[in-house]
Amino acid sequence: MDAKYGKRVVARGAVDDKGQVMTFIEAFRAWHAVHGTLPGRITVLLEGEEETGSPNLVPFLQANREELAADVCVVTDTNSWNIETPAITYMLRGMLYLEVTLHGPSHDLHSGMYGGAVLNPINALTRILGQIHDDRGRVQFPGFYDDVQPLSEAEREQWRGLGFDEAGFLVGVGLKTPRGEADWTTLERIWARPTCDINGIWGGYTGAGSKTVIPAQASAKFSCRLVAGQDPQKILAGIKEFLNARTPPDARWEIKTFGSSPAIKVPVDSPHLQRAMTGLADIYGKPPVLIGAGGSIPVVGYIQQILGFDSILVGFGLEDDLIHSPNEKFELKCFHNGIRSHAAILARMAGD
Amino acid sequence: MDAKYGKRVVARGAVDDKGQVMTFIEAFRAWHAVHGTLPGRITVLLEGEEETGSPNLVPFLQANREELAADVCVVTDTNSWNIETPAITYMLRGMLYLEVTLHGPSHDLHSGMYGGAVLNPINALTRILGQIHDDRGRVQFPGFYDDVQPLSEAEREQWRGLGFDEAGFLVGVGLKTPRGEADWTTLERIWARPTCDINGIWGGYTGAGSKTVIPAQASAKFSCRLVAGQDPQKILAGIKEFLNARTPPDARWEIKTFGSSPAIKVPVDSPHLQRAMTGLADIYGKPPVLIGAGGSIPVVGYIQQILGFDSILVGFGLEDDLIHSPNEKFELKCFHNGIRSHAAILARMAGD
Numbered sequence: 001m002d003a004k005y006g007k008r009v010v011a012r013g014a015v016d017d018k019g020q021v022m023t024f025i026e027a028f029r030a031w032h033a034v035h036g037t038l039p040g041r042i043t044v045l046l047e048g049e050e051e052t053g054s055p056n057l058v059p060f061l062q063a064n065r066e067e068l069a070a071d072v073c074v075v076t077d078t079n080s081w082n083i084e085t086p087a088i089t090y091m092l093r094g095m096l097y098l099e100v101t102l103h104g105p106s107h108d109l110h111s112g113m114y115g116g117a118v119l120n121p122i123n124a125l126t127r128i129l130g131q132i133h134d135d136r137g138r139v140q141f142p143g144f145y146d147d148v149q150p151l152s153e154a155e156r157e158q159w160r161g162l163g164f165d166e167a168g169f170l171v172g173v174g175l176k177t178p179r180g181e182a183d184w185t186t187l188e189r190i191w192a193r194p195t196c197d198i199n200g201i202w203g204g205y206t207g208a209g210s211k212t213v214i215p216a217q218a219s220a221k222f223s224c225r226l227v228a229g230q231d232p233q234k235i236l237a238g239i240k241e242f243l244n245a246r247t248p249p250d251a252r253w254e255i256k257t258f259g260s261s262p263a264i265k266v267p268v269d270s271p272h273l274q275r276a277m278t279g280l281a282d283i284y285g286k287p288p289v290l291i292g293a294g295g296s297i298p299v300v301g302y303i304q305q306i307l308g309f310d311s312i313l314v315g316f317g318l319e320d321d322l323i324h325s326p327n328e329k330f331e332l333k334c335f336h337n338g339i340r341s342h343a344a345i346l347a348r349m350a351g352d
Numbered sequence: 353m354d355a356k357y358g359k360r361v362v363a364r365g366a367v368d369d370k371g372q373v374m375t376f377i378e379a380f381r382a383w384h385a386v387h388g389t390l391p392g393r394i395t396v397l398l399e400g401e402e403e404t405g406s407p408n409l410v411p412f413l414q415a416n417r418e419e420l421a422a423d424v425c426v427v428t429d430t431n432s433w434n435i436e437t438p439a440i441t442y443m444l445r446g447m448l449y450l451e452v453t454l455h456g457p458s459h460d461l462h463s464g465m466y467g468g469a470v471l472n473p474i475n476a477l478t479r480i481l482g483q484i485h486d487d488r489g490r491v492q493f494p495g496f497y498d499d500v501q502p503l504s505e506a507e508r509e510q511w512r513g514l515g516f517d518e519a520g521f522l523v524g525v526g527l528k529t530p531r532g533e534a535d536w537t538t539l540e541r542i543w544a545r546p547t548c549d550i551n552g553i554w555g556g557y558t559g560a561g562s563k564t565v566i567p568a569q570a571s572a573k574f575s576c577r578l579v580a581g582q583d584p585q586k587i588l589a590g591i592k593e594f595l596n597a598r599t600p601p602d603a604r605w606e607i608k609t610f611g612s613s614p615a616i617k618v619p620v621d622s623p624h625l626q627r628a629m630t631g632l633a634d635i636y637g638k639p640p641v642l643i644g645a646g647g648s649i650p651v652v653g654y655i656q657q658i659l660g661f662d663s664i665l666v667g668f669g670l671e672d673d674l675i676h677s678p679n680e681k682f683e684l685k686c687f688h689n690g691i692r693s694h695a696a697i698l699a700r701m702a703g704d
Binding site for chain 1: 404447449458459465477480521527530531538545556565567572573647678
């Protein structure tokens with residue numbers, strides 16, 4: 001599904017953004033239908049492996065460095081501020097995803113004959129993972145916050161002015177109580193603070209009814225969202241130090257990593273970003289707000305590192321799109337605004 | 353599979369004791385073949401639901417109280433001390449088995465968009481279950497140790513004299529380090545101390561690779577082994593108090609119980625127990641040792657409560673039988689000793 005039009009802008013959409021990526025394609029199609037050509041060389045890059053760690057993306061970028069050369073990349077994988085207010089995302093959290101297994105006894109044991117006298121890997125794993133956060137919600141991996149680039153007071157001030165509906169954000173997922181690292185607002189927690197969430201856990205008997213087993217092992221998947229300044233490899237070393245310091249006698253860890261990417265912060269004074277802002281204003285009648293995003297879009301980092309240019313993140317999703325959940329949606333109004341916006345941004349970028 | 357011979361002794365074997373229960377049956381068959389009759393009225397009760405909480409056993413005992421009336425019950429579901437030394441088990445731990453689910457957000461969430469700012473049920477569940485034990489291995493449920501019947505110094509002394517091979521016990525399951533409640537030996541921990549083991553845990557994404565999800569819920573199964581004096585209902589109340597005191601805002605527990613039985617302690621001066629000891633000595637050439645067992649055999653409690661008589665626990669399993677594991681075994685020598693022993697016990701009991 002790779003379509004090539006020339007060299008100017010690289011576009012991309014992930015699995016949860018099937019609607020978003022079509023805004024791009026449709027904008028180019030419309031432009032081409034009206035003008036018979038495009039205003040510059042454009043490469044469209046569609047990548048469908050992001051959610052599984054993009055194993056082929058880096059080799060692909062490396063192998064096609066020349067063909068993919070451009071001035072800037074426009075990524076369509078983020079949200080509008082709301083259905084009437086466009087947004088450009090200039091901060092994206094990075095990610096480090098791990099799977100750990102704690103191995104104990106050589107085989108599953110009867111909890112009556114061994115319970116209370118031998119290592120139980122589930123008891124041990126919950127005890128260790130239960131120490132990831134302290135009582136103030138701070139992640140306890142050694143060095144975790146050492147390199148975090150602090151938010152400026154200007155950024156905090158601008159975000160406070162956005163009028164974020166915290167209650168609505170929570171009610172949308174059946175909750176009422178803000179939660180997380182102390183001394184930060186919900187927006188700051190999602191956009192600018194590093195976190196650790198356990199994404200999966202399993203061990204022992206998980207079927208119906210009961211089985212009195214002490215299993216030979218227990219496993220969990222967990223991931224850290226990283227912010228600007230944090231080096232995923234250094235964070236991984238801190239996690240291993242944390243786990244190893246807590247390994248029970250006779251136990252051993254098996255650790256796998258699935259995906260590792262640094263956070264992104266795009267300079268707000270970039271001329272490309274300024275042009276994208278003007279293009280969005282042309283369609284919405286007001287300039288976009290500059291925001292952060294909690295999710296990771298690793299390709300932005302790879303494009304910077306391998307191809308050597310910045311990305312502008314302009315997307316048209318909404319907070320309640322239920323991405324990665326049943327009944328995911330992408331609204332028609334967002335779809336149409338997205339198509340018009342991409343055409344307008346193209347015009348502004350072609351206006352040099 | 354119920355066989356009825358008369359009224360004197362009730363016998364029983366669980367799923368993991370297919371070999372053991374046959375020692376009983378074969379002893380009666382042999383006796384009958386030699387003598388043409390049995391030395392008294394004997395009822396054989398085979399129960400196959402123990403590992404799933406025996407849902408039909410209590411109603412069955414209640415409905416057949418008269419037919420099941422006897423002087424004593426002989427249960428064949430325990431171990432010899434070793435292949436050459438018989439044992440009578442006079443202490444059996446009870447059990448309380450729970451499944452708990454911690455419900456949080458209304459649906460699964462993307463950890464990028466929500467991570468660090470909302471309740472993650474796996475983070476919370478590991479944090480809560482990780483507090484079940486303190487640093488000295490003591491269970492933290494309120495009131496957990498209040499009613500524990502203390503071991504006498506004589507009992508501790510007798511057990512120390514058994515020459516228990518702790519290193520061998522651990523090596524057999526791939527471990528080296530004794531573990532559990534501080535200030536108790538391994539035998540005491542298994543036979544006479546209450547414990548809590550997590551038997552299963554699950555939540556979020558548990559397949560191959562990665563998925564950046566914050567799940568709506570997380571679950572665990574865990575069980576307490578109880579000792580003489582502890583009331584399962586009181587322990588359950590303590591567990592609920594422990595969980596409720598730690599419920600995160602906006603979360604709720606769903607709690608199911610699977611099986612609940614008090615511990616058993618048979619008086620060592622019972623004449624039936626003395627006769628069983630003599631019968632075992634007739635076969636092995638030495639008296640049995642009196643031991644405890646970590647597993648639960650709830651029927652012993654039900655027989656005491658509903659039918660009103662004690663049980664004598666004589667079994668022929670070995671420590672390395674791998675019960676509840678792959679490659680479970682019951683040795684032929686144990687099988688033959690068991691058959692002879694049951695015939696000898698029958699003779700001693702018939703000798704009144």
